[in-house]
Structure formats: structure tokens, C-alpha cells
Amino acid sequence: MAEVILESLRKDFDETVAVRDLSLTVQDGEFVTLLGPSGCGKTTSLRMIAGFIEPTQGRITIGEQVVSDIEQKTFIPPEKRGIGMVFQSYAVWPHMSVFDNVAYPLKIARTPKNELQQRVHEALDQVKLTGLGERYPHQLSGGQQQRVALARAVVMNPKVMLLDEPLSNLDAKLREQMRLELKELQAETAMTIIFVTHDQLEAIVLADRIVVMSEGIVEQIGTPQEIYQQPATKFVADFIGVANFIPCRRSDHQLQLADSSGIRLPLEAPADLGPEVVVVVRPEDIQMKPGQAGLPGIIDRRLFLGDSYEYLVQLGQQTLRVKTGHRTALEHGEQVGLVFDKASFFSGKGG
Numbered sequence: 001m002a003e004v005i006l007e008s009l010r011k012d013f014d015e016t017v018a019v020r021d022l023s024l025t026v027q028d029g030e031f032v033t034l035l036g037p038s039g040c041g042k043t044t045s046l047r048m049i050a051g052f053i054e055p056t057q058g059r060i061t062i063g064e065q066v067v068s069d070i071e072q073k074t075f076i077p078p079e080k081r082g083i084g085m086v087f088q089s090y091a092v093w094p095h096m097s098v099f100d101n102v103a104y105p106l107k108i109a110r111t112p113k114n115e116l117q118q119r120v121h122e123a124l125d126q127v128k129l130t131g132l133g134e135r136y137p138h139q140l141s142g143g144q145q146q147r148v149a150l151a152r153a154v155v156m157n158p159k160v161m162l163l164d165e166p167l168s169n170l171d172a173k174l175r176e177q178m179r180l181e182l183k184e185l186q187a188e189t190a191m192t193i194i195f196v197t198h199d200q201l202e203a204i205v206l207a208d209r210i211v212v213m214s215e216g217i218v219e220q221i222g223t224p225q226e227i228y229q230q231p232a233t234k235f236v237a238d239f240i241g242v243a244n245f246i247p248c249r250r251s252d253h254q255l256q257l258a259d260s261s262g263i264r265l266p267l268e269a270p271a272d273l274g275p276e277v278v279v280v281v282r283p284e285d286i287q288m289k290p291g292q293a294g295l296p297g298i299i300d301r302r303l304f305l306g307d308s309y310e311y312l313v314q315l316g317q318q319t320l321r322v323k324t325g326h327r328t329a330l331e332h333g334e335q336v337g338l339v340f341d342k343a344s345f346f347s348g349k350g351g
Contacts, residue, residue, distance in 0.1 A: 002063030002082070002159040002192055003028045004049060009058035011044050018044045020216045022058070026160075029190040031183075033203040036213035037239070042196045043164055045213075049194065050085055050162050051078035063159050081160075084153030088165040090145040092137045092152075098124070099133035102151045109156075123155040126185060143174040147181075154189070163195045167202065179205050200240050204228065212236050234346045237280045244286075244320045246279040247349055255279065258349070261316030263295060269345040280344040283310065283323040287339040290330065294337025299330050313338065 009022040019041040026032045034042035047053040049060060051067065054075055060068040062083070067076040078085075092101050102123055106116045124130055127147040137145055146166060153161060163182075167175045183206060186193055197203055203210050204224040212219045212227060212235075220232040231237035238245070247258040248265060255265040255277060269277045288297065288311065300319065301312040309329065311322045315338060322338070330336060 003030075004160055004192065004194065005059075005061040006045075006049070007059040007061075009045065009048060009060065010056045011041075011048060011053065012056045017216050019048070019055075022218060024211060024218075024221065026192060026194060029192055031186050031193045031195065031206060031208045032211060033195045033197060033207035033209075034211050034213060035197060035200065035203040035239075036219075037198055039215075040213040041216040042198075042211075042213050046162055046164055046194060046196050049160075050083055051076060051081050082158055084156055084158035084161045086146075086149050086153050086161070086163045086166045088168055090137070090142070090149050090169075092145050092148045094137050096136075097133065098129060098135050098137075098140070098148055101137070101148050102133075102155050105152060105156050119155050120151075123151040126154055126188065127151045128181060141174075142170055143178060146170065146178065150185075154185070158191075160192045160194065163193065165197055166195075168197075168199070175202070182206060204240075212239065214239075229342075231280070231344055234278060234280070234348070237344060237346075242283055242321060244281045244283065244318075246281065246315075246318055246320070248277045248279055250275050250277065257316045257318060259317040263316045265295065265340070267340065267343055267345075273345055273347040276347065276349050278346045278348050279340075280346065281320075281340050281342070283321040285340060285342040286320065286322045287341060288313065288322050288324060288330070288336045289339075290334060291337055292335065294339040297336045297338045299332055299334045299336060301332065302330065 004026040006022055006024045009019060011019040022045055034045055036042050044053060048055050055068055055070060057070055062081055066074055067081050068074060099120055103116055103120045106119060124133060127150050129144065129147050129151060167178050170178060179202060195206060207224060209221060209223055210227050211221050214235050220227060220236045227236060227240055237243045248255040249258050255267055255269055257263045267279060295315055297313040297315050299311055300314050303310045308326050309324050313320045313322050
């Protein structure tokens with residue numbers, strides 16, 4: 001296995017900057033997810049690591065080898081980088097059996113027959129396709145076809161595994177199952193994995209660290225807990241999970257809702273944020289109790305989620321989403337007191 005080092009990576013397509021100044025070190029055996037909306041630069045970044053796209057600027061090192069350095073005019077082709085790649089499409093050959101699909105890169109590398117058979121069977125075992133080597137892709141489910149693609153990448157014992165939204169074509173239940181299997185595979189192999197997705201839940205469940213990207217730049221790098229609980233920007237707070245954005249202004253050293261209600265929040269925001277502050281609170285970080293203790297809220301709507309309730313609560317002219325345990329059942333129009341257990345603060349007028 002190997003670490004991956006990206007230094008000041010940039011990619012321009014004509015006048016469009018797809019990736020701007022990306023610097024990142026992925027440790028040996030680490031699972032890192034590049035997360036963001038469509039067009040944020042995450043797939044372009046992955047393809048530069050793979051060698052399918054040449055960077056405009058910057059340097060890429062995989063293990064001990066510099067595979068791309070624009071200043072030194074170094075560019076190692078994909079097949080010599082020691083990587084495994086799994087794409088969003090299954091990319092399995094329909095005319096080949098499962099065994100032959102997985103064995104194909106070993107045949108290209110002229111691997112001896114006995115070793116080839118052993119490695120293919122080991123790879124099929126790792127992705128839970130034991131005994132299915134003689135089947136053809138049309139005889140497999142979508143999840144099984146994606147496992148074939150994964151086995152074909154694993155069989156070469158790559159230094160680094162690159163996965164470009166490999167679960168997005170699967171249904172919800174299969175995606176959940178494959179997420180667990182990917183974690184098991186990484187635990188068994190200690191493989192370095194870089195995973196691209198726009199699905200925040202996938203990123204939170206799978207990653208040791210998440211790189212949140214927007215419009216070609218890195219918004220934040222951190223563990224799933226750091227990204228969720230301590231968002232560095234309003235974009236991260238909005239993109240990861242659900243959050244309430246509450247526009248406020250400073251008044252006599254306190255925060256007051258930026259509406260005509262006059263409601264003051266018992267919170268202290270950093271002084272350097274200026275006179276206009278956005279308070280960001282997760283729905284589960286708001287306590288809600290009947291009566292007047294706390295900020296004055298009125299229940300507007302209640303949604304049953306199975307294991308919990310989600311409420312829309314009016315606070316001044318602001319509507320907040322509040323999540324509570326399933327035993328709490330408050331009614332429309334009921335007055336409640338709101339208490340914020342945790343909040344983040346950003347400068348500006350809105351989300």
C-alpha cells in the first residue's frame with residue numbers, strides 16, 4: 001500500500017478552473033472521501049490521481065514515486081501507477097465469465113496460470129462472489145456486477161484503490177450493504193482508498209477523513225465528526241446533514257433575530273464576525289419543551305419519522321426544524337420553549 005500526496009494541484013479546461021490549489025496527503029491505509037455536488041471538481045481530482053487527466057499545475061506522489069510533476073515535465077501513465085480503479089458504471093465485459101473478467105488484467109500482465117487462478121479466487125472471496133466465477137454478467141444482480149468490477153481492481157494488489165461513485169447505480173438497500181462490505185474489505189486489506197461521492201451519508205459512513213469540495217476548491221478537510229459537528233463554512237454546514245440557518249444581528253453585545261420579533265438569543269458569537277451573524281443549529285441540537293422556558297416557539301407541523309419526530313417550529317419569523325425522540329408528541333399550535341445545545345457562527349446575512 002502507499003500514501004498519496006497532492007501538492008497545489010490545479011486543472012483548467014479552457015477558461016474554466018475545475019480544480020484550484022488542491023493539497024492533500026492521504027496516509028497509507030487511510031480511507032478518504034472527496035465529497036461535493038456535481039461540478040465541484042472531485043471526479044477531476046480523482047482522474048488526475050489516476051493519470052487519465054494531466055494537471056495544469058502541481059505535483060502528485062504515490063508511495064515513493066512522483067507520478068506527475070508539471071514543472072519537472074514528469075507524467076507516468078495510468079497503467080504504471082499501481083492503482084486500481086472502479087467506476088460508476090460496472091464496466092464488465094458481457095461476453096466474459098466472472099472469472100475471466102477478474103482475470104483479464106492478470107492475463108495482460110502474463111501472470112502464470114496457477115498464480116492467476118489463485119489470485120482470482122482470492123479476489124472473488126474478498127468481494128463475496130465465491131462460487132460465481134462461471135456465471136456471466138447478465139446472470140448477476142447490479143450489486144454482484146459491481147463486485148466483479150471491484151474484484152478486478154483488487155486482484156492486481158494495487159497500491160491505491162480509486163472509486164468514482166461506484167454505488168450510485170444501486171438501490172438504497174444494496175448501497176447500504178455495499179458500504180458495509182467496502183469497509184470490511186478495507187479493514188482486511190489495509191488498502192489506501194480514495195472514494196468520490198456526492199452522497200453525504202456514504203462519506204460519513206465510509207471515510208476516515210472527508211474532503212468537502214465546492215466549485216473546485218476545498219471547503220474543509222476533517223473526520224466525519226469534525227465535518228458534521230464543526231463545519232468550517234456555511235457551505236459545509238448546509239451540504240452535510242440538515243441545519244437551521246438563523247440570520248441575526250448584534251444588539252447591545254447580544255444576538256437578536258434579524259426580523260421584527262425582537263427575540264434575543266442567549267448565545268455569544270465571536271466578535272470578529274461583524275454586526276451580522278448567521279447562527280447554524282442542527283435539528284437534534286435543539287431542546288424543545290412545553291411551556292415558556294427557553295426561546296418562545298410555536299409548533300407549526302409534526303412529521304413522524306419512525307424512530308423520532310421532526311417538528312417545524314416558528315421562532316419569530318423564522319421556521320426551525322427540530323428533531324426529538326419518538327416518545328415526544330407535541331401538537332400543532334402548542335407553545336414550546338427552545339434551548340440550543342450547540343451552535344456554529346458565521347458572518348453574513350443568510351445561509
